[in-house]
Amino acid sequence: MSLSHTAKRQKKTLLACVPCRTKKIKCDGLRPVCGACSKNRRTESECIWKRINGKEATVPQYEQ
Known part of the structure; x- marks a missing residue:
């Protein structure tokens, strides 16, 4: 048996x-409406993103 297959990373x-976050479900992070909110027919005004220090959270803020 060979383990030469490549695993897909999410x-x-x-x-x-x-x-x-409230429902503790996986969020795919798509914007303006994530996949879970889209599936549940939430609008852009219902799929909101929490802001950190008054700015929209981005990747560099987590790398500090």
């Missing part, structure tokens, strides 16, 4: 939208 979302 891209990790660093910040989930508020509805996904």
Whole structure:
């Protein structure tokens, strides 16, 4: 048996939208409406992203 296959890696979302965090479900991080909110027919105004220090959270803020 050979283990030469390559495993697919999922891209990790660093910040989930508020509805996904509240329901503790996987958020794919798509904007303006993530996949979970889109599936549940939430609008852009319902799929909101928590801000850090008054700025929209981005990858560099987590790398510090």
